[in-house]
Every structure is written in C-alpha cells, then in structure tokens.
Amino acid sequence: MSVYASRAKSEARANYRVCPSNVSKIICHRRRGGSEEYLIRWKTEPDLPVPPRAICSWHSLEELTLCLHHVQAYIESRGQPQHLSLRYNRTSALPVSRKRKSPGSDPLLSRDGTPGLLTPKDSANFSREASIVSISSSSNASDSTDEPPDVYNGVLQRKAGRIVAKKASASEPRLLPTLQMVQAAATAPYTTAERLIRQAFFDKLKEVPKVRLENHVDTSTPSLNFTFIREFVMRDGVFRADLETSEGCPMPCRPNMGQNVGCEYTKQCTCLEYAAVDEQALSRQNPDLYRRYVAQKEANAFIETAGLPKRFPYAKPNLDERVPSTLRSFYREQRHPIYECNQNCNCGPVCKSRVVQKGRRVPLTIFKTPNRGWGVYCDEPLVRGEFIDTYLGEVITNDEADRRESKGGKDKASYLYSLDKFVGDDNDLTEETCFVVDGQYMGGASRFINHSCEPNCRQYTVSYNKHDLRVYDIAFFAYEDIPAKTELTFDYLDKDEEEEEDVLRKREAAANDPRNMEKMPCNCGAVKCRGYLWV
C-alpha cells in the first residue's frame, strides 16, 4: 500500500498545533478508476476561533507527515490496500480575519471544486455512493458538553459522535425526519445523515423551476425546514383588501391599443391613477395645473393626481418574449410604487403593465458563501432594470413578527421584511399595524439574497390593487448591468447612496459605539461597507 500526497504545499502556522489525536475525522471519497481521496478534518484548539468542523489540511510539513501517518494507520485498520491519493485544502480555515473576508476570497474549497471535496451537487449526481467514514473519539471537539451540538437543518443533531433525530412536536408537525433518516441516525455516522439531508433538499429543489444549488464551501444544504412556495402564505390576522376594491382598468383600455401593448398608450388607465406624475408632459399640456401641482408638492401637501398624465414604469423595446422589460430610470431611482394591471383589466395578457405578476424568468443559483451563509447569483447576465424575483414568505402580523424575532439572538439570521411602504401616506396604517413577510420557513430563492452596502439590486413595491395598502409584492430588479454568476445583493436598510467619506466616518463611529456590540457585523466587503448589518 502506498499513500501518495498530491500537490502538497506547506505553510507553517506557529500558533496552530496539529497532531494525530487532533484528527477528528477522515473523509474518504472514492474516485473513478478505484483510487481514493482522503480529506482530513482536524479538531481545533479551543482558544482559536477556527470553526470546529472546518476541514483543514496540514499547515506545515510536520503536520503533513503526521497526517499521512494517521491516514496510513487508518487504512491499515480497514485492510484496504489501494493506491491512494491524498488531497488537501490549502489552509483556508485560518485563525484570523474569517469574518471580514470579502465575498469570494479564500474559500474553503476552490470554486471549481478542486482540490475537491464532495459537493452537494456532486453527491446528488453520484451513481455510486461516495464512501464517507468517520473516526470518532471520545474527545471529539463537538462532543464536549460546553459546546452546542452541531444541528443539521433542525432535523438531525450530532451528539456524542452519533446522529440523533429530533422529534417532531405536535406544534411543529412535519414529514421530517424520514424513517430512513431516523434509522440512519441510530446506526450511521453523521456524514451519512448529511448525505440524506442533501438528497432530501435536492428532491425539494426538483419542484422549483430554474433554481440550482451549489456548494463549494462545505457539505451542508439549506435548512430542510424551508419550503419553496410560489405565492404568499397568509397567516392569522392578516388579510388582503376586499376583492371588490380591486378595480381593473375599464374601457377604453383594450388589448389592441397603441402598438398592441395595452395600457401605456392611454393616459386614462385607472390602474395608473396613482402612478408617478409625468411632470414634463403636464407642464406642456397644462402650465397652470403644473404650477399648482409643483406648489402643492413643495408644500408637501396631498395631491389629487387622477387625470394627470402619468409615467409608465416599464420599457419594452419590442414584443419579443426573450427581450426583457426594464424598469424606467425614474422608477429605478425614485422608488415610486409600481401599479401593474390586474385580472379585472381589459387590456389583456400582453399589456406592458404586467411584468412582476408573470413571475421570475431568470435562472438562479443558491450558493454557499464563505462568510454570509447562502447567497444567490443569476446564471445569465442581467440588464439594468430587469426584474429578478419577488420576496415570498408567510405574511404575518407585526406582533407575530416581534414574537418570532425575540426568539433569536444577535447571530440569528433575519428573514423578516415589513410591508410598510404606505405607512404615513395619508392613511391610518402604522409600523405596528402593517404586515410583515417572514421568509425563514417558506419563500423563494430570493430569500437567500444577502445584504450589501453597495448593492447591485434594489427592491421595489409592486401593487395590483391600488386600494390595498397592506399586501403588495416586494420585487427585486437589477440596479445595474450584472454579469452572469455575480452575487446578487440588496441593501437591507434600503439607504440612499451616501458619500464615501460620510460612510467611512460613520463606520468608525459605529465600530466605537458599544451599542453596536449586539449588532451583526456586515461582511459585504464593499468599500462603503457600514460595518454592521443593521446600522
């Protein structure tokens, strides 16, 4: 038997001690042609902020020797004399600066998967089961009682070197864990459970058009407690406005108006009643009315805009389905709500005022980032103003959102999105009475979009019933041309662009403000990063 280390590089790290008893696990990956690859998972020193389950390789030649020695002993114990190649990850789980890495830098595994760990994508396509084995020892890092056990998707937990299936409670009934998972949990190492979880997630994903999962960082998948949905799920205490308030645009809107594209060519379209006023057209058509309008606007007074010429939100150069509609610059910059035509309109399905309601057209990939959990990119290039997807989830009351939020600590990811666009707009809607979308357990791929202080996407309000101020779509559009496979991001605080010096000054102040100790650091990596996610 020979153990062959491929592409070894050494990198001494004085403060990181590795010895054979520190090896918590060896992952064996059978390759085409019968050879095997081994990945070594080290336990970490308790005082080093290296993730306990990080897959590390050796950091020095001595460590490599120990590592090979350990692999050899392990293989001998299994009696598998084969040609072996040992692959490694160059030390990516460094003890410092892990949290502040820019997106894409220094990933645990390279993007093409080489030197490669089994990725979830690989495992789903594996005809032959990747053989994954574990060496457990009583001193296993994640077995220590002062550390919480690893939780796999809230379904299976690693405890004392075994996998334990979490029981479904009456208040939280679910189909998971499956019988197969429970049985595997009783007998198998946790890597087997992880594989089953991956498979279960891929099964879920099969139902979702044009969404892929990619993970070159580790072997996890998003939570199995997450369900992909196609429309809002309305929970207790939330409601839409009465159906009869949903007016369509009546005659004269017709399917064959103008250039066969519906409402853009009628200034009378009642769906556009609350659309942005076309001030240029107004000043041309009725200078007196224009002057009055400007005065009211400057006085911040309520303006009755019915009958005034309106700006149309979308541009569509031709009727070719492959050419996307784009949001016009005024809407892109001003964030004026977009009112689309609805099922009661006479203009018909090709009307240019129907974009978001037709749903996502672009293919998205949910991928694991090195430092911000899962993120999303589009497989194809996006043009500025192109619609991407809406934010879906359970629609809950603000009180319920507060309850759900209070259950998590500062590190808990937040998936809550307030539907508060119309708060204060001459109505009695308040921050307390508006509804909230929770994408934690249910949603679409866009629920995985991360925050950036310099985002390439923006969120917009899209309404199909101008009388419903509580329930509308949150739609993501590209804010700039975005090349294929670039991570999509939006600003969670929806702040307007700030000067760089202002941001840097505020960032320093935020870093020194003890109240921010409780806040989650932002890892967006942008030059203008504000430092924290919620400041």
Ligand SMILES: C[S@@+](CC[C@H](N)C(=O)[O-])C[C@H]1O[C@@H](n2cnc3c(N)ncnc32)[C@H](O)[C@@H]1O
């Ligand atoms: C709507 S989720 C986005 C998807 C999430 N990354 C996941 O894996 O499910 C929001 C959460 O993602 C994480 N996140 C998003 N953007 C981040 C950033 N720039 N820096 C650090 N964490 C971020 C935070 O935990 C945040 O509460």
